Amino acid sequence: MLVKTLKRACLGFIIGVFVGNIIAVLTGTSSTGGITFASKKLLEMAGGSPVISMLLQSLFSGLYGAVCFAGMSFYDADRLPLAAATALHCALIVLLFIPISILLGWVSFVIETLIIAGCQIVGFFIIWLIMYSVYKKQVNELNELMNKKQDKTEE
Secondary structure (H helix, E strand, O other), X not given: OHHHHHHHHHHHXXXXXXHHHHHHHHHOEOOOOOEOOOOHHHHHHOOOOHHHHHHHHHHHHHHHHHHHHHHXXXXXXXXXXXXXXXXXXXXXXXXXXXXXXXXXXXXXXHHHHHHHHHHHHHHHHHHHHHHHHHHHHHHHHHHHHHHHHXXXXXX
């Protein structure tokens, strides 16, 4: 399971870097109106260096992606109920999102952070409902197959 988690983390890091830089390009503009690869806040933290700010942007968005993907391993733990796995994964992502989004300047106000965190929580609840429904249907189908097999063996 550790190897699978590490593979997920590596894939998540790559995707996180890609998505994080797309977010930065879509939301970042310089004072001249051109596109930047980092927020104004991150550029200021990097001393105005676009290279350092882009490296920080890539590092932290990659870290966020790695944790998001590695957290999927909660669902592989046999002893962990679906609700607990979903809650742990959600908490991990939301609690990491808050400092990273503030640090990278993805959000500028506390209310924005809370709205996005709320959207993530709602999204996880929807995912849990979908997965619960799918698993419940599979269990019912397996029970029906077992009942049919028992009926045939009793005849």
